[in-house]
Amino acid sequence: MAQPSTLPTVVPCPSFTPDRAADIAELLVGAVDLHCHSGPAAMPRILNHHEALMDAAAAKFAAVLYKDHFYPGMAHAQILEGLFPDTGVKLFSGVALNNAVGGLNPYAVDHAIKLGAKIVWMPTFAAANHINAYSAKTFPKTAQKMLDPTALSVLDGNKKLTDDTLQILDLIAEGDIILAGGHLHVSELFVLFEEARRRGVGRLMVNHPSYVIGCSDEDIRGLVALGATMEHSICMFVESRAKQHDMDDLAHLIEVAGVDRTILGSDLGLTQAPRPVDGYRMIVDQMLDHQISRADIRKITSTNAAKLLGIAVN
Structure with missing residues (x-):
């Protein structure tokens, strides 16, 4: 769905009726955002980590997980x-295994886990x-030009997992944390997740399967059969420059x-988009309009993600 080219820097949350606002507020108590893109960051952000925390606290979220593509955020958290x-x-x-941390670098993963990482992307x-x-x-752009990336894959020339990838899987299994697929192609994800399960990784997540990853419905069912949870990005379903779907798609x-293998992460903090908590308000409003049950909304916004983290929510 094409979006206006002149969205405001921060897309405001629409007004709700008092009853609808109360319903949304109640449903978001205990929410868990595993994909918060607050700053500081090399990419422009509309709020910082402290502001994201305060927004989440005001809405009575249970947890927020900061994601940056270039640095681990455990110390900030x-x-x-x-x-x-x-x-x-x-x-x-957690840590995203891009060039800034040495790519598929077991040392970066080991350090991140020792510092309390809950996820490896x-x-x-x-x-x-x-x-x-x-x-x-041209998207996505950093605020200042960075070195061009060196392309990374978990597979070698023979379509086998690299030795570094195998060591990373062992570290994730030992740490009992989340393995997220990042932006790998779905064909890589099947090889990766099958081996991850063999090596004892118990928490598998696919990031935005409808964006870049290339998942068909059949692929999603196959990855779920391996034990993976699908994480859908709220930014792609609400008014923002990243919007590409509607509520029927979700x-x-x-x-x-x-429902039990689906979560929503905001994937918000980017410009020309709502603040992360407002994104949750907007998508819950849409889900209520779509007659998705309150029990299912709670699972998708809270309890399923809490299980992946290994925390309890009310």
């Missing part, structure tokens, strides 16, 4: 949680699949994977 211990929001982060902007998909496009994707 731990410092902020210590500075603001009464918010009720647990803060987490396979390459995103440096994934060969992402680079190929954006060869003729309802279909939920049906394909099943």
